[in-house]
Amino acid sequence: MAGLDLIKTYSSDSEDEHDEKKKSNKDKIVNRLAIPTSILSWEGVIYHEEMIDDPLNHDGRKRSFKHERGNWATLIYINCITSDCLHTWINSVLNELSxxxxxxxxxHISLSRTLVLKFHWIESFVEDLKLLCHKFNKFVIQLTDVKVYCNEEKTRTFLGIYCQDKDGTLKHLTKVLDGLLAEYQLPSFYKDTSYHISIFWCLGDQRAHLQKFLPFLTCNLNKFLAENTEDSFIYVNEIQCKIGNKCYMFELR
Structure with a gap:
């Protein structure tokens, strides 16, 4: 029994000594890899943090689709360069209506809805759009009268100057664009297409309220355009596409 007791004592002493060595080595590693206090005070950023859109930061406007990482808001449109005279007229006539x-x-004149483009589609989409635009000739758009528009969600109402072209290039261009969008499983443009330059917006569905101003606005617009014929036309030399905060320009032939 004495022998067994000695073995137990040796074993116990050995284990205690081994445990003390492990603890000592662990303390050394911890001390060696200690994280600086300045770093410990940092607040981390969650990679998949959900972005919450606050309409108060955007004049009450609401997003038509939820923001998700990897999705890019995209719009195809014609950029409209006009004179300062037209800007002055719009400002004065709308202020007069209060x-x-x-x-x-x-x-701008929209040629697509606001689309949701996946990040991995951007490069090929831009290249396809470039090739498509190169097949179209430059054309001219004429400004005519003022109309009222409301978005699908009925969250905003717009006043816009209606635009048309003589040879039907706008409709043909839209049709071809819809074909491209279908390849990327994106929605086509509105069926009841009404090409226009938005000049004013307000919150909610205010169509009934704004309709009563149309005769006055159209009459004043026609008078202005008669006196400033250079503002009656938009010369379309390129198509633009905005993806996120980046703008691409595609020249027509």
Whole structure:
């Protein structure tokens, strides 16, 4: 029994000594790899943090689709370069009506809905759009009258200057664009297409309220265009596409 007791004692002493060595080595490693206090105070950023859109940061506007990482808001359009005279007319005539809302000075004619483009599609989509635009000749658009528009969600109402072209290039261009969008499983443009330059917007469905101003606005627009014939036409030399915060320009032939 004494022998067994000695073995137990030796074994116990050996284990205690081994445990003490392990603890000592562990303490050395911890001390050696200690994280600086300055780094410990940092607040991490969650990679998949959900972005919450606050309409108050955008004049009450609401997103038509949820923001998701890897999705890029995309719009195909014609950029409209106009004179300062037209801007002045829009500002004066709308202020005269005292309509509560926002005047738009970034003039464009939409050729697509606001699309959701996947990041891995961007490169090929841009190249396909470039080839498509090179097949179309430059053309001219004429401004005519003022109309009221409302978005699908009925969250915003717009006043816009209606536009048309003589040879039907706009409709043909839209049809070809719809074919390209279908290849990327993206929605086509609106069936009841009404090409226009938005000049004013307000929150909610205000069509009934704004309709009563149309005769006055159209009459004033026609008078202005008669006196400023150079503002009656938009010369379309290129098509633009905005993807996220990047703008691509594609020249027509």
């Amino acid at each position: 309509i509560q809302g926002n005047i738009i000075f970034n003039f």
